[in-house]
Amino acid sequence: xxxxxxxxxxxxxxxxxxxxxxxxxxxxxxxxxxxxxxxxxxxxxxxxxxxxxxxxxxxxxxxxxxxxxxxxxxxxxxxxxxxxxxxxxxxxxxxxxxxxxxxxxxxxxxxxxxxxxxxxxxxxxxxxxxxxx
Numbered sequence: 001x002x003x004x005x006x007x008x009x010x011x012x013x014x015x016x017x018x019x020x021x022x023x024x025x026x027x028x029x030x031x032x033x034x035x036x037x038x039x040x041x042x043x044x045x046x047x048x049x050x051x052x053x054x055x056x057x058x059x060x061x062x063x064x065x066x067x068x069x070x071x072x073x074x075x076x077x078x079x080x081x082x083x084x085x086x087x088x089x090x091x092x093x094x095x096x097x098x099x100x101x102x103x104x105x106x107x108x109x110x111x112x113x114x115x116x117x118x119x120x121x122x123x124x125x126x127x128x129x130x131x132x133x
Contacts, residue, residue, distance in 0.1 A: 007040030017054050022076075024052050024061070033063050035076065045078045053088055053108040062108065062116060064088045069121045086118025086126045 011025035014033065022043060024033050032046035049063030049072060059076040064087040073082040088108045109116055116128040 006038050007036075009036060009040060014052050015054055017059075018056060024054075026050055026052070031065065035061070035078075043076065043078075047074055047078065048072055051088065056109055056111055056113045058113060060113075062088055064118075071116070071118050073116075084116060084118050084126070084128055086120040086124075088116070088118055 009025050011027045011034065014024045014026050016023050022035060022037055024035050024047075026033050026049075027046075030046075031048070031050055033049050033052045034046055035043045037043055047061065047063045048065075050065050052061055052063040054061055060081070061074045061076065062071050062084075063074065064071040069085060069087055071084045071086060071088050072080060073084065074080055114130055116130055118126045118128065120126065
């Protein structure tokens with residue numbers, strides 16, 4: 001099977017979009033997430049955060065920091081649509097799963113995208129009902 005490298009990006013891979021046409025990469029050093037197409041072109045401005053997850057059905061993205069206790073909700077154009085207390089990153093679970101080889105997907109969007117689950121610094125879970133529009 002022949003293979004062709006499409007692009008070489010700096011940073012840590014986070015996720016592919018649901019349509020498989022984009023990916024998000026975390027840069028680490030400046031604590032932002034960049035949304036790329038497969039030609040290596042940034043699709044928009046940088047998103048605040050170190051971790052992110054795509055909405056399962058809409059062109060939406062949630063990003064978060066593990067230490068700030070807030071999640072940012074964006075559309076694919078980079079418009080900030082809202083903020084939610086809590087993070088979609090569970091540091092203790094992620095740390096444990098790095099050793100077991102399992103990626104934690106307990107926090108973030110549910111399968112139909114109608115709800116968002118976040119975790120605050122005190123260990124409290126917050127379930128958010130999202131607007132369907």
